[in-house]
């Protein structure tokens with residue numbers, strides 16, 4: 001099942017420690033490889049958050065399957081610090097499999113920008129895990145009336161347009177943020193994360209049995225930390241992902257309905273295995 005909000009469509013799979021991979025079919029891109037799904041093979045570029053195997057192990061399968069299907073070589077954008085070892089592993093797999101299929105591993109550092117399609121681009125963003133990691137924000141380039149024209153009536157704007165007055169300015173609107181695995185600093189230190197229309201954020205732990213302290217120890221986020229910041233978060237939709245595998249659906253629904261303020265519940269979506277769950 002898909003999640004759709006405005007121009008954003010998402011499919012994917014996520015369970016903490018097992019597998020995480022999200023596909024954005026409209027943008028022909030994905031976040032994380034998970035263990036390598038069939039749907040992922042047709043996606044020409046994948047942005048990897050970090051090297052833990054629940055996010056990265058599908059990379060060799062991805063390259064190999066694209067070669068088998070005679071698809072153009074895939075592009076894997078990865079945190080710069082793990083680009084070399086990933087290339088090494090990939091070369092070894094090629095030897096083992098006896099195929100020469102190409103595929104590029106492209107290192108990315110925080111704040112680097114990758115054009116996605118006309119009027120959309122992606123920015124790599126620093127995230128905070130136990131190993132080198134990145135989050136990502138997709139922006140839309142949008143026309144906005146310059147401040148001095150904002151109070152004009154429609155017919156006045158039309159007149160200025162006819163005169164070819166430069167009344168617009170271009171603004172970058174964050175439409176989607178993806179946290180990967182990270183502690184809450186990803187939200188605190190990158191203001192655009194809380195402004196993104198859709199936010200995909202990890203919430204590995206959600207109850208008192210696993211504390212905030214423990215989440216932080218492991219470079220993860222606890223639901224409580226997100227809820228504390230909720231009043232300042234402008235996100236239209238917040239998709240909680242990477243929930244610990246210990247939580248069964250019945251249980252997490254009960255906990256989330258209890259903990260998330262009723263007026264805020266419609267903003268939340270829980271990604272449970274291969275589908276979004278709406279509270």
Ligand SMILES: [Zn+2]
Nearest residue numbers: 017052054181
């Ligand atoms: Zn993980």
Ligand SMILES: [Zn+2]
Nearest residue numbers: 050052129181
């Ligand atoms: Zn991880």
